[in-house]
Amino acid sequence: MFKNYKKIFFIGIGGIGMSALAKYFLNKDKIIYGYDILRSDICISLEKQGSKITYCQKNLDFILDNNLFKDKESCLIVYTPAIKNDNIFLNFFTNNNFNVKKRSEILSKICEKKFLVAVAGTHGKTTTTSIISHILNNTGFNITAFIGGISRNENSNLIGGEIDSKLIIVEADEYDKSFLKLSPNIAIITSVDMDHSDIYTKTSSLKKAYHQFISKIASDGVLIIENKALQELGNINFSNIITYSFSEDTDFRISSYEITNRNSSFNFINSNSKFFFTNEIVFCLPGKHNILNALASILVCIQLDVKKEDIVKSINSFLGIKRRFEIHFESKNKVFIDDYAHHPSEIKETLETLFKMYPNRKLTLIFQPHLYTRTRDFMNEFADVLSLPNHLLLLDIFPAREKPIRGIDSSKLLKKCRNKNKELVKKETVLNILNKSNFDVLVTMGAGNISSLVEQIKNEYFVK
Known part of the structure; x- marks a missing residue:
């Protein structure tokens, strides 16, 4: 898929999504270059792994010196939609007919022909993606996970990726309609609140995008959706739907929860009022919203036949995400x-x-x-x-x-x-x-x- 590319230049390499891709390609022995406006901790970490990064927007010499990008066919240019159109690097590579791709296009290519778990929603994507990834990684699954935050267990926004895996977990970002490039086998929608009015001028356009995302789910796949989000979206043209929430009219609901010290403890039941776990689960992130994120993650792992005892052990060992409570x-x-x-x-x-x-x-x-x-x-x-x-x-x-x-x-x-x-x-x-x-x-x-x-x-x- 990317075998012909020896060098990859990331415009906006310090972004949380871009840096995860850069790490992924470093694991594939690609030569990584990049630009960012700020030398953040993420950029410093990438430099230590061998990436060469410039922080001067006008520094075209960085790419012209030593003919680093003389052979266009062996170079891939990746940019994030957060990069402005007047960016000197973006214009240089575009005007000189390099292969320039958005981050979402590259991510979708990586996910092709893989079993894909995609987490969408205005809120809770990063936490949910992190929990799913931790449980699966902790129970022996060979995964690659692209996370929109730094997992405290792995101290990284990329889990796995060293070895090609058939199971990928990603955040399905609604900004710039990036999530419409994904075709998941399991999709999660945690919430549907209006945001990104530079992309979605009306609530109806945001809802339309979510319906389009649902239409991309594999025909034999499953949609796991929080009940309020389901109500927001209305009639959904998809058959295999699992709902969850704190309310009674869902497939799975939180039956009990408590905040003790820094942790949450909770349990949940199915529509037949049967408890899933014998005892309450102890989870490191407090708050009802985080409990729902944990429940969505557990439901994904149930679909993947993870044993109950392994789910409990993994939830208990989850340390959280940097900058999330x-x-x-x-x-x-x-x-x-x-x-x-x-x-x-x-x-x-x-x-x-x-x-x-x-x-x-x-x-x-x-x-x-x-x-x-x-x-x-x-x-x-x-x-x-x-x-x-x-x-x-x-x-x-x-x-x-x-x-x-x-x-x-x-x-x-x-x-x-x-x-x-x-x-x-x-x-x-x-x-x-x-x-x-x-x-x-x-x-x-x-x-x-x-x-x-x-x-x-x-x-x-x-x-x-």
Whole structure:
């Protein structure tokens, strides 16, 4: 499939999806080059594995020196839709007739003629994909898994891939309609909430894309879908459907759950009210949303005939994902948690879980909005959920791939928030502000570069 390519250049190599592909091809002894705007920990890790990366957008010499890409037929160029059209590398390779492909096209090629498990949904994709991958990897399955986050068990967003496997697990990303290039044998849909209005102008267009994704499932395959998502999508033209939720009118439902310390414990029953496990499962991630992610993962493993005792052992040994309700410090006086939530629904679920875990304690939230379009589209919803913490520190909007939208900024959002203690802050002033506040439960949250604050906060307050 990729035998003719000796060199692969990734434009946006530091992205979580792109870097997993780069690792995959490193395992196939390809020579990896790339560009990214920031030398992140992911990029540093790729460099240590032999990748050559430039961080200067105008550095065409990087690819022209030594005729690195003289032979076009042996070079593959991969880019992410987050890359802007004026990118100098993208234009160079396109204008010179190199073989230039989107990340989603390459991923779909890797998945061809494989048994594919694809996890779709506005929320919960990364957690669900990670749990499935951990269970299967932990029970001896030969898998390749592309994860949209860093598994704490493997310290990687790629599991397996060293040896060709017939079973692949991927996140089916709805952005740019990338998931429509996949043809899964087992598909999971965790949720269907409006997002990515730069791609989906109406809710109906988002729902249409999900129906198209379902139509790509193999005729003898199965769709595992959360009940609320099923209701959102309406009539589905597919026969083999398994539903799950907390409600009674589903094939599998959570029958009991409890948050104890850092963990969740739960059990579930089928439509005949029969318990699946004798005892409750202990799971490292708290919150009802995470319990549903775990249930969806278990249902996939049931389809693959994984033994019950192996599922339990693997769930118990699952350590979570970096930046998904990641507890960095916990004591009677101080707590520090980092989370990736960036959509109002996700923020609400995470905050509700925090209030249950730490009742009667003061919660300080440092939040960085992600994308101007998302902030514009959900301005009131963001204001509602961001009004819940005792103390709100709101950062500027992280633009990612977008240009500013006139009249849409964090100042406008802050004015709509109802917290008594709220302020607009710059990322570089956060530590000074925290020094003046007697914070109790501290949470950093967002999908942008707020993650770079985590180590700074840990070193300042929690590392002795």
